[in-house]
Amino acid sequence: MAEFSEELARALFEDGATALAIVDLGTLVPLETNPTLLRWTGLSQQQLLNTSIDQFLELDDGDFVEQLRSKRTHSCPFQGTLQLADGGQQSVEVVILPAPQKASLAILILRQSSQLREPGTNDPQHEEAEQAIVQRLEAVGRLSSGVAHELNNLMTIALGCIDQLEHTVPEEAFKAVDVLKQVVTQGATLARSLLRFGHPIPPKRRRIDLRDVVQQGLRVLRETFGQNIQVTLTGEWKQPVLADADASQLQQVLMNLGLNARDAMPAGGQLEVRLERDINADDGDPWIALSVIDSGCGIAPENIARMFEPFVTHKGGEGVGLGLAVVRDIVEAHDGMVEVQSQLGQGTTVRILLPGVVSEPAPPPAVQPPFIPEKNVALLAQSPQYNREIVASTLEAMGMRAICASDSAELATCLEAHQDKLAVLVIDWTFLEVEGFKVPDDVPALLLSREPAAGPPLEQGRRVLNHPFRLADFRRCIEELLS
Amino acid sequence: MLSPVSVLLVDDHTLLRETLIEWFQREPRVRKIRAVANADEALQACTEQCPDVVLLDIDMPGRNCFEAAKEMRRRCPHIRIIIVSSFCHDSFIQQALDVQAAGYITKGDPPHALMEAIEKVAGGLVYFSPEIQARLVLDENGVSLADPPKTRLSVLTQREREILYYVAQGHSKKEISRTLHISVKTVDRHTANLMRKLGIHDRVELARFAIREGLTTVY
Numbered sequence: 001m002a003e004f005s006e007e008l009a010r011a012l013f014e015d016g017a018t019a020l021a022i023v024d025l026g027t028l029v030p031l032e033t034n035p036t037l038l039r040w041t042g043l044s045q046q047q048l049l050n051t052s053i054d055q056f057l058e059l060d061d062g063d064f065v066e067q068l069r070s071k072r073t074h075s076c077p078f079q080g081t082l083q084l085a086d087g088g089q090q091s092v093e094v095v096i097l098p099a100p101q102k103a104s105l106a107i108l109i110l111r112q113s114s115q116l117r118e119p120g121t122n123d124p125q126h127e128e129a130e131q132a133i134v135q136r137l138e139a140v141g142r143l144s145s146g147v148a149h150e151l152n153n154l155m156t157i158a159l160g161c162i163d164q165l166e167h168t169v170p171e172e173a174f175k176a177v178d179v180l181k182q183v184v185t186q187g188a189t190l191a192r193s194l195l196r197f198g199h200p201i202p203p204k205r206r207r208i209d210l211r212d213v214v215q216q217g218l219r220v221l222r223e224t225f226g227q228n229i230q231v232t233l234t235g236e237w238k239q240p241v242l243a244d245a246d247a248s249q250l251q252q253v254l255m256n257l258g259l260n261a262r263d264a265m266p267a268g269g270q271l272e273v274r275l276e277r278d279i280n281a282d283d284g285d286p287w288i289a290l291s292v293i294d295s296g297c298g299i300a301p302e303n304i305a306r307m308f309e310p311f312v313t314h315k316g317g318e319g320v321g322l323g324l325a326v327v328r329d330i331v332e333a334h335d336g337m338v339e340v341q342s343q344l345g346q347g348t349t350v351r352i353l354l355p356g357v358v359s360e361p362a363p364p365p366a367v368q369p370p371f372i373p374e375k376n377v378a379l380l381a382q383s384p385q386y387n388r389e390i391v392a393s394t395l396e397a398m399g400m401r402a403i404c405a406s407d408s409a410e411l412a413t414c415l416e417a418h419q420d421k422l423a424v425l426v427i428d429w430t431f432l433e434v435e436g437f438k439v440p441d442d443v444p445a446l447l448l449s450r451e452p453a454a455g456p457p458l459e460q461g462r463r464v465l466n467h468p469f470r471l472a473d474f475r476r477c478i479e480e481l482l483s
Numbered sequence: 484m485l486s487p488v489s490v491l492l493v494d495d496h497t498l499l500r501e502t503l504i505e506w507f508q509r510e511p512r513v514r515k516i517r518a519v520a521n522a523d524e525a526l527q528a529c530t531e532q533c534p535d536v537v538l539l540d541i542d543m544p545g546r547n548c549f550e551a552a553k554e555m556r557r558r559c560p561h562i563r564i565i566i567v568s569s570f571c572h573d574s575f576i577q578q579a580l581d582v583q584a585a586g587y588i589t590k591g592d593p594p595h596a597l598m599e600a601i602e603k604v605a606g607g608l609v610y611f612s613p614e615i616q617a618r619l620v621l622d623e624n625g626v627s628l629a630d631p632p633k634t635r636l637s638v639l640t641q642r643e644r645e646i647l648y649y650v651a652q653g654h655s656k657k658e659i660s661r662t663l664h665i666s667v668k669t670v671d672r673h674t675a676n677l678m679r680k681l682g683i684h685d686r687v688e689l690a691r692f693a694i695r696e697g698l699t700t701v702y
Contacts, residue, residue, distance in 0.1 A: 161653055163544050219502060386583045387621050393608040394616070404607075450623065468622035470629055 019110040028052040056083040155188035203246035210241040217254035228268025235274040256323040257292040264296025288356035293349045299342040375423040380404045382428045408435040487514035488605045491534040493525040495543040522551035533559035541568035552582040563604040586610035643677040651693030
């Protein structure tokens with residue numbers, strides 16, 4: 001699968017001008033394609049999806065249909081010829097991949113051969129440059145999550161099998177299994193990164209102190225650093241550095257930056273993590289900043305512009321080039337910015353700017369108790385116990401003190417003990433109909449009924465809620481009773 | 484103020500386990516912390532000394548955590564269980580409700596949320612995020628999630644789901660029978676039934692289905 005993903009990633013993303021098709025091996029008709037193939041062939045989508053692929057594409061050397069149906073992953077692309085709409089021909093490189101888990105399908109990737117022009121384009125290089133980013137993102141969006149799902153599933157199964165192997169293989173094979181596990185785990189991590197890239201997760205924002213995020217992140221990072229990397233913390237560490245942000249996503253940002261810094265310093269060096277607050281505070285919108293500064297090899301100026309693009313890596317074969325793309329996605333989802341400064345041989349500074357907040361952490365939004373503070377006890381006569389715990393938690397979240405009674409005798413005792421502070425009684429129908437409990441007239445009560453209430457309208461201070469009910473409805477009834 | 488609680492942490496991730504132990508050891512509201520790596524060790528720990536609160540990871544190799552939670556509650560009726568997961572799938576939440584877990588927390592939540600959850604459940608309350616809480620529906624027979632997504636999983640019985648979980652984890656029939664204390668023949672029957680109901684007749688496809696439906700995840 002590693003070969004598959006690399007081949008696909010290379011074909012799709014290194015070269016922007018890429019046509020894609022998923023082909024049914026029985027009918028040879030494309031089931032899915034991208035707009036590039038439509039543009040090249042000049043066919044409408046409907047025409048293309050009803051035309052056998054060998055009608056407009058042939059291999060220069062070998063039988064195309066035979067290769068397509070061979071269900072093998074080929075390490076080198078084929079040279080082929082694409083029939084164009086205007087009657088012309090175009091040389092293309094053709095990559096054929098078996099579709100994971102779908103023996104009846106194949107994935108076809110076509111790239112223009114460099115010496116040939118795209119039909120109808122006077123300046124192919126210019127247009128390619130224009131199209132490159134759009135096509136790359138389009139390809140990522142459409143295919144990465146599908147590929148990632150397949151990878152993810154296969155890796156899960158592989159890991160399951162390795163787990164079994166670990167318990168059964170002889171001792172001399174331990175090391176091999178260990179290496180296998182590491183490799184497959186890396187594959188699973190890659191698949192998860194791809195999945196995240198295909199489906200960005202919106203941040204769950206809450207008021208956080210960036211110092212906590214950094215300290216937790218560094219604890220994990222230090223595990224991966226050798227003794228030869230010195231970590232220093234500079235900037236604002238004495239006062240809170242507050243933001244409304246998703247702590248776990250920002251931790252991922254720190255992890256990705258930290259690991260890049262480590263890889264930039266194979267012989268060791270200095271890693272500085274700097275926190276700043278109140279940047280541009282005079283303009284009324286203060287920013288905070290988290291910088292990761294390494295003393296590593298630095299990045300060549302021509303590479304800085306592309307470093308946030310997915311699948312672009314300058315680690316010479318290490319990594320897949322998703323770390324910084326994820327960093328940028330997360331930061332932008334937080335309405336922030338990423339700045340990079342680097343000098344070859346001197347090191348790199350990546351600075352994350354996020355909107356800050358001025359005040360101290362705000363307490364969670366207080367629920368205004370709709371009752372007088374002296375009367376804050378809610379008596380709960382309900383079963384089963386799990387339901388009672390959930391209802392009690394809701395009442396406590398409303399600012400009340402929930403007291404539970406499990407039978408009529410206990411309920412009567414509680415009523416008497418708490419009568420001065422009693423705000424409401426929540427009572428199950430079983431207490432009334434089976435145990436024959438009589439609710440005192442002066443006690444506001446919510447009756448949890450088994451079936452829709454019938455009969456005369458309820459008197460003042462009484463509400464009925466039928467099973468099954470949502471907690472939101474329960475809450476509304478309590479608020480009505482107390483208002 | 485509640486008296487300090489004893490906590491059992493069940494997670495197969497060594498680094499996470501060690502980090503949390505270190506963190507709990509500095510927490511005055513926790514009087515004792517013990518950590519184990521899987522559900523079987525957790526059951527053993529509960530048998531030796533019942534903790535007040537269990538933090539139970541959802542996706543560990545070996546015995547299914549929900550199955551273990553049920554068994555823990557049988558052995559220690561007063562035990563309070565908080566399910567800890569990286570994911571917030573409806574399927575996981577519903578299974579947590581089915582075993583009457585006192586809380587559900589995701590690994591993305593900050594450590595103070597973990598302590599808040601422990602304090603609440605130890606005090607006899609439950610801890611679910613406001614989003615989950617708003618969707619809870621209470622019936623006389625139990626608690627469920629409102630508007631659950633329509634899924635083919637709903638055609639399976641609880642036992643068939645358990646079997647599917649283990650199949651998806653790559654366990655053999657013999658291993659499943661040992662884990663669930665049922666005969667291989669019974670495992671066979673359940674497997675055949677669930678394959679028939681789902682229209683899937685291949686173990687790899689079953690694993691993929693289980694992952695897609697959130698019944699299990701990648702490690």
